[in-house]
Amino acid sequence: MATEILMPALSPTMEEGTLAKWLVKEGDTVASGDIMAEIETDKATMEFEAVDEGTIGKILVAEGTEGVKVNTPIALLLEEGESADDIDTAASASAPAPADKAQSSETAPAAAKAHPTPAADVTPDWPEGTKMKQQTVREALRDGMAEEMRRDDSVFLMGEEVAEYQGAYKISQGMLDEFGPKRVIDTPITEHGFAGIGVGAAFGGLRPIVEFMTWNFAMQAIDQILNSAAKTLYMSGGQMGAPMVFRGPNGAAARVGAQHSQDYAAWYMQVPGLKVVMPYSASDAKGLMKTAIRDPNPVVFLENEILYGRTFDVPDMDDFTVPFGKARIWREGTDVTIVSFGIGMTYALEAAEKLAEDGISAEVLDLRTIRPMDTAAIIRSVQKTNRCVTVEEGWPQGSVGNYISSVIMQEAFDYLDAPVINCTGKDVPMPYAANLEKHALVTTAEVIEAVKQVTYR
Amino acid sequence: MLNYLPGAAGVMTEDRLMATKKSAKTPNVSADELKSYYRDMLLIRRFEEKAGQLYGMGLIGGFCHLYIGQEAVVVGLEATAKEGDSRITTYRDHGHMLACGMDPNGVMAELTGREDGYSKGKGGSMHMFSKEKRFYGGHGIVGANVPLGAGIAFADKYKGNDNVTFTYFGDGAANQGQVYETFNMAALWDLPVIFVIENNQYAMGTSQQRSTSSAEIWERGKAFGIPGEAVDGMDVLAVKAAGEKAVAHCRSGEGPYILEIKTYRYRGHSMSDPAKYRTREEVQKMRDERDPIEQVRKLLLTGDHATEDDLKSIDKEIKKIVNDSAEFAKNSPEPALEELWTDIYATEVPQEA
Numbered sequence: 018m019a020t021e022i023l024m025p026a027l028s029p030t031m032e033e034g035t036l037a038k039w040l041v042k043e044g045d046t047v048a049s050g051d052i053m054a055e056i057e058t059d060k061a062t063m064e065f066e067a068v069d070e071g072t073i074g075k076i077l078v079a080e081g082t083e084g085v086k087v088n089t090p091i092a093l094l095l096e097e098g099e100s101a102d103d104i105d106t107a108a109s110a111s112a113p114a115p116a117d118k119a120q121s122s123e124t125a126p127a128a129a130k131a132h133p134t135p136a137a138d139v140t141p142d143w144p145e146g147t148k149m150k151q152q153t154v155r156e157a158l159r160d161g162m163a164e165e166m167r168r169d170d171s172v173f174l175m176g177e178e179v180a181e182y183q184g185a186y187k188i189s190q191g192m193l194d195e196f197g198p199k200r201v202i203d204t205p206i207t208e209h210g211f212a213g214i215g216v217g218a219a220f221g222g223l224r225p226i227v228e229f230m231t232w233n234f235a236m237q238a239i240d241q242i243l244n245s246a247a248k249t250l251y252m253s254g255g256q257m258g259a260p261m262v263f264r265g266p267n268g269a270a271a272r273v274g275a276q277h278s279q280d281y282a283a284w285y286m287q288v289p290g291l292k293v294v295m296p297y298s299a300s301d302a303k304g305l306m307k308t309a310i311r312d313p314n315p316v317v318f319l320e321n322e323i324l325y326g327r328t329f330d331v332p333d334m335d336d337f338t339v340p341f342g343k344a345r346i347w348r349e350g351t352d353v354t355i356v357s358f359g360i361g362m363t364y365a366l367e368a369a370e371k372l373a374e375d376g377i378s379a380e381v382l383d384l385r386t387i388r389p390m391d392t393a394a395i396i397r398s399v400q401k402t403n404r405c406v407t408v409e410e411g412w413p414q415g416s417v418g419n420y421i422s423s424v425i426m427q428e429a430f431d432y433l434d435a436p437v438i439n440c441t442g443k444d445v446p447m448p449y450a451a452n453l454e455k456h457a458l459v460t461t462a463e464v465i466e467a468v469k470q471v472t473y474r
Numbered sequence: 475m476l477n478y479l480p481g482a483a484g485v486m487t488e489d490r491l492m493a494t495k496k497s498a499k500t501p502n503v504s505a506d507e508l509k510s511y512y513r514d515m516l517l518i519r520r521f522e523e524k525a526g527q528l529y530g531m532g533l534i535g536g537f538c539h540l541y542i543g544q545e546a547v548v549v550g551l552e553a554t555a556k557e558g559d560s561r562i563t564t565y566r567d568h569g570h571m572l573a574c575g576m577d578p579n580g581v582m583a584e585l586t587g588r589e590d591g592y593s594k595g596k597g598g599s600m601h602m603f604s605k606e607k608r609f610y611g612g613h614g615i616v617g618a619n620v621p622l623g624a625g626i627a628f629a630d631k632y633k634g635n636d637n638v639t640f641t642y643f644g645d646g647a648a649n650q651g652q653v654y655e656t657f658n659m660a661a662l663w664d665l666p667v668i669f670v671i672e673n674n675q676y677a678m679g680t681s682q683q684r685s686t687s688s689a690e691i692w693e694r695g696k697a698f699g700i701p702g703e704a705v706d707g708m709d710v711l712a713v714k715a716a717g718e719k720a721v722a723h724c725r726s727g728e729g730p731y732i733l734e735i736k737t738y739r740y741r742g743h744s745m746s747d748p749a750k751y752r753t754r755e756e757v758q759k760m761r762d763e764r765d766p767i768e769q770v771r772k773l774l775l776t777g778d779h780a781t782e783d784d785l786k787s788i789d790k791e792i793k794k795i796v797n798d799s800a801e802f803a804k805n806s807p808e809p810a811l812e813e814l815w816t817d818i819y820a821t822e823v824p825q826e827a
Contacts, residue, residue, distance in 0.1 A: 025530025028746030029537070049523050050542070050740070050761070052754075061748035066741075068527040088531055173632070199632070205662070210621050210655025217625015220610050221560070222825055223632060244615050245622055250824070253603035254593035255817040257610070257825045289818050313820040 019074050019099060021090040027056060027063045034058045035083045036091060045073045047094070054080075054091070071096045137394040138343050142304065142332075149330040157299035157331055158188050158264075158320065161306030162226060164336070166196055169224060172310055175202040175211060176228030176265075185230045186266060186325055212238030212263070216245045216315075219259040224310060229265035232281050232319060246315035247290030262309045264318035267295070268360060268410050269447055269458060271323065278447035280411035282359065285317040286387045286420070292341055293388040295319040297362035299329035301385050304339030312341070319387075321360045342389035346398075350380035353468050354398040356421055357408035358384040361459065364440070365408045368464035377472055387417060392424050399425055403434040404471040408464055413441040435471035440464050503711060505779035511553070511710045512770045513788050515545035518569045519767060520796045521578055522741075525568065525585055528800060529745050534585045538599050541569035543740035546766035547672050548573035550713025551640055551733075554721045558635065562610040562623040563642035565600035566672075566739075570642065574607045582799040588806035595809040596817065605825055617643060617650030620669070624656045624730075627667035638724040642670045646677025648691045654698075657730070661698040664729035668720045669695075671734040672707070678743040679751040692734035702732025708764040738764070 024034070035057040041047055047067040054065045074095040078085055085091065152160070166172045173196075178185045180193040180203040193201045204211040208229060215227040229235040235242065242263055250258035268280035285293045292314055296302040302320070309316040331337075347362070348369050357365040362383050369379040380398050384390060399405050405425055407418030418439030425437055443457045522540040529538045541548075544566075552573040555561075563570045571581050576592065584591025584602050592602045600614040610626055613619040623641025630637040647653060648671055660667050671691050675682050688694055692702040701723070705716040713735060720731040738760045742749040749757075774780040 023531060025527075026532050027530065029535060031746075049520065058746075060746065061750070063742075063746075063748050064754075065530075066523070066526070068523045171632075205655075205658060207655040207658065209652045210659055213618060213621025213652060214625040214628055214656065214659060217562075217610075217622035217627075218629045218632070219625070220622065220825065221626040221629025222823075223629045240615060240618060241621070245613070245618055249603070249611070250820055251817045252593055252597040252601035253605075253611070253817075253824075254591075254596055255820070255824055256593075256603050256605040258820045258823065260820075260823045292819075313823040 019093040019095050020069055020071065022053070022067075022092040022094055024078070024085045024087050024089045024091050025056065025065055026087040027058050027065075028060060031058050031087060033084050033086045036078050036080055036085050037062055039076060039080045041073050043073050043076055047071065047073065067094075069094060069096075072099075074099070137391065137397040138340075139346070139394075142300070142339055142345070143334060143337065148333045150333045151328050152299045152303075152331040153326055153328050154296075154299045154302045154320070155186070155188055155325040157303035157329075158306055159190060159192065161303040162189070162310070163192060163195065165307055165310040166192075166200060169310075171222065172224040172226065173200040173202065174226045174228060175204055175215060177204055177206055177230050179203060179228050184228075186322060188320075188325070189228070208234050208237040209241065212241040213245065215261060215263075216241050216259050219246070219261040219315075220249070220257055225261045226310065227261065227263050229263065231277060231322075232265050232267040233277050233279055235263065235265065235281075242285075242291070242315070242317070243288055247288050250314070251290060258313060259315045260313045262306075262316045262318050264306075264309075265320060266322040266325070267319035268321055269442075269454070272449060272451065272454060274449045275446035280409065280442065281317075282319055282387050282409065283411050283415055283417050283420075285319075286390075286417060288388075290315065291388060292316045292386065293319065294341070294386050295359040296385060297324065297359055297383050299327070300331045300337070301339055301345070301383070303331060304337050305341070305385060307336075307338045308341055311338075319359060324360055339385065341386045342391050343385065344391035344394035345383045345385055346380065346394070347383055348379065348381040350378035350402065352378045352402055352472055353404040353406060354380045354382060354395070354402045355406050355408060355464065355468065356382045356384065356395055356418075358387060358417070359409075361408040361410060364459055364461045364464050367461045368408075368468065371461070371465055372468055375474070377468060377474065379468060392421075392428070395421060395425065396429050399429050400432045403432050405433075405437045406440060406464060406467045406471060407437065408440045408459060410442045410458055413439065413444050416441050435473070438467040438471055440467050505774070505777075507553075508770055508774050508777075508779055509784075509788070511549050512767065512774060512785070513792065514549045514552075514573060515710065515767045515770065516788065516792045517578070517795065518545045518549070518572050520792050521572060521582070521799065522568060524796045524800050525582070526741070526745065528582075528586065528803070533804060534599070535587065536598055537565070538585070538745045539566040539743065540741045540745075541566055541739070543760070543766075544672060544674060544707065544737045545569060546710035546713050547670070547707050547735050547737050548642075550710040551670065551717040553714045554717035555640065558608070558637040559640065560608040560610055560623075560626045560630075560637065561640040561642070562619050562626065563612065564616060564619055564644060564647060565612070565614050566644070567600065567602060567612045571602060571604070571609060571612075574604075574609050576604050576607050576609060578795055578799040579802040582803035583806045586803040586806070587808065588803060589809045589813075590802070590806035594813055594817075596813065617647040617652050619643065620647065620650070620653045621656045623669075624660045624665050624667045627660070627665040628663065631664070631666055636666070636725045636727075638666045638668055638721055640668050640670055642672055644677065645671060645673040645675065645682050645686065645691060646680070648694075649677075649686060654694070657695060657698040657700055660730040661700050664727060666724040666727070667730045668717075668724055669700075669702075669730060669732045671732065672737055673734055674737050674739045676739070676743070676751065679747070679749075681751065690734065692732045695732040700730050700732055702734065705733055705735045707735035707737030708760075708766045708769065710766055710770060
């Protein structure tokens with residue numbers, strides 16, 4: 018039976034076009050790839066090639082015809098052994114229905130998938146009575162990495178100055194000596210390139226830890242973090258992914274100006290496929306680093322230069338890990354919930370201490386992981402305190418706090434006795450001058466003020 | 475041990491294509507081998523023609539970049555690969571997938587966005603993968619696959635095997651900064667990666683001479699100490715010969731190698747490209763005089779390796795495979811709505827599972 022040649026769609030949006038010119042006539046033989054016609058779309062004139070071989074039996078749409086709908090038969094092609102006599106029956110056969118748009122089911126998937134609110138996990142991070150030791154965040158991060166590298170040969174560290182220089186911020190101190198240059202690798206200054214090589218190595222079966230000297234420099238590599246690392250599992254239908262950690266100091270240090278002081282928590286938090294960790298204490302830095310390295314997904318691990326030197330209690334136990342998606346309650350309280358993470362916790366805890374002197378009891382929650390976020394813990398706390406203040410150093414528009422506020426509105430609106438206030442860094446690039454910089458960051462005084470506002474004191 | 479061909483100056487024309495390295499006049503190649511190249515190239519061509527047709531019918535959406543004209547590149551190089559080698563490319567990827575043995579049904583069903591596609595319909599034309607065939611995509615960001623390919627090679631070197639990674643990209647991608655960041659590290663660390671520049675002369679609608687300061691892109695490797703050569707990409711035997719050299723170099727631990735394969739795409743950049751940046755005569759001349767499939771066809775017939783009937787039966791076999799893939803791709807159901815929410819986070823590393 019003769020084959021119908023259909024009016025083609027030549028762009029993702031074309032619905033109809035003009036059959037500008039026939040380059041073949043009835044009786045001509047054509048082979049695959051021969052140009053048969055010129056078709057005008059709203060954008061341009063395109064050539065239309067034959068796919069099958071045969072003889073043009075009949076031209077159904079004359080050249081110059083405008084408004085020819087996509088998938089309308091425009092000609093009939095005869096195969097070997099067919100004659101033009103066969104045409105009438107073929108022509109009466111109706112054109113195949115165009116790709117049925119309605120086939121894409123009308124049932125809309127649940128819009129923004131609601132955050133399930135499971136019961137908050139409030140189990141302690143380590144058994145009662147565990148011996149503690151004092152460690153800086155810097156040492157805790159290194160121990161976390163080193164323990165995982167001892168445990169798994171496929172884990173390696175790469176980045177600028179991580180090996181011979183012992184780390185720009187001395188996080189990898191001693192690691193070259195222990196693991197050698199095969200596993201602790203100095204890279205050239207080439208973030209885009211080595212981030213991509215790291216992702217490729219993860220595809221290839223390794224567990225890379227890619228250090229950025231600061232997250233500001235990772236802007237050069239953000240395409241690899243998002244488009245290659247975060248999306249591949251989905252795009253491959255689950256066949257392959259990027260089990261790896263991107264880490265380095267994030268946010269403001271001290272007096273390093275606008276290009277070295279940005280907090281990226283809110284940026285990376287938005288990306289499905291990534292997990293985003295931002296520890297405050299040394300025990301969390303260690304426990305979350307070990308979890309991050311073991312996680313089969315790409316993890317963005319946001320450290321902070323000012324916290325590197327701070328000392329905390331770290332449980333002295335084998336294989337201490339902290340799960341993702343579990344907030345930590347640093348201080349229990351009844352009047353207000355202060356939610357923070359990373360260095361924001363400094364202001365949150367300081368404010369809570371001072372507020373206690375004024376008789377205001379603040380509950381302080383450290384999110385620890387921004388994605389997955391323990392919204393259950395936030396809701397649980399707000400249901401008790403009925404008020405919430407969020408604290409972070411990042412910019413106000415599209416902040417982590419904004420997101421937390423929306424979750425509280427949707428899931429605990431009736432529990433709120435006051436609007437949620439987001440304490441953030443100011444809406445300015447980071448200035449260099451000491452007085453301006455101090456003012457550009459969130460301050461403890463602002464947190465206290467916000468708490469007084471929501472508690473109507 | 476560098477092996478540089480003298481680079482001729484001048485603009486990129488067909489003459490330049492002809493001037494690139496040719497295969498030996500009397501190729502030492504068996505009839506079966508020739509027939510298999512003929513068959514593999516024809517499969518890609520017919521598959522792509524069919525994909526173009528399905529696109530025209532609205533069964534394939536979005537962007538669809540056809541490989542017609544470039545078939546000898548992947549078929550020639552796949553002939554040099556061994557089990558364990560990897561490949562990665564950009565968005566013009568259908569040919570690479572067929573050449574490395576991925577199932578035409580699964581590829582076509584991905585093009586139509588169906589459940590039986592390689593990515594369950596969630597990747598589309600530009601984003602397809604095969605763990606089994608070590609095909610690492612299918613990448614839509616021009617140039618981004620180049621460090622990824624070097625990273626896969628890094629993993630092989632780290633594990634201490636002798637696998638190589640074929641990292642394909644175009645003359646357009648060759649102007650991305652990350653390509654040179656990768657050249658630097660690949661050379662520095664002796665990574666077993668073959669950089670395959672598929673130079674089809676046009677970065678979308680911009681000819682090489684309008685976009686690229688170097689007449690010979692592979693010579694840019696010299697700055698990093700990476701050897702390479704230009705290859706006639708319309709001649710599958712020339713591609714294979716150059717590929718063998720590159721593979722031997724990489725496998726022996728000597729580091730990366732660059733193959734700039736001068737090829738030509740007959741169709742537009744994508745389906746919606748009217749191709750006004752070149753003349754119809756230019757395309758037609760290439761098809762008439764340099765077509766990679768026609769060249770092998772002639773070799774087969776003039777060398778008495780095959781009869782017209784033999785080739786006809788191959789044509790018929792290919793036609794059936796391609797038609798079957800189209801039917802399969804039309805009949806495979808759309809992915810279940812639940813698939814929207816799967817494969818965002820892994821619970822175990824899938825490539826290890």
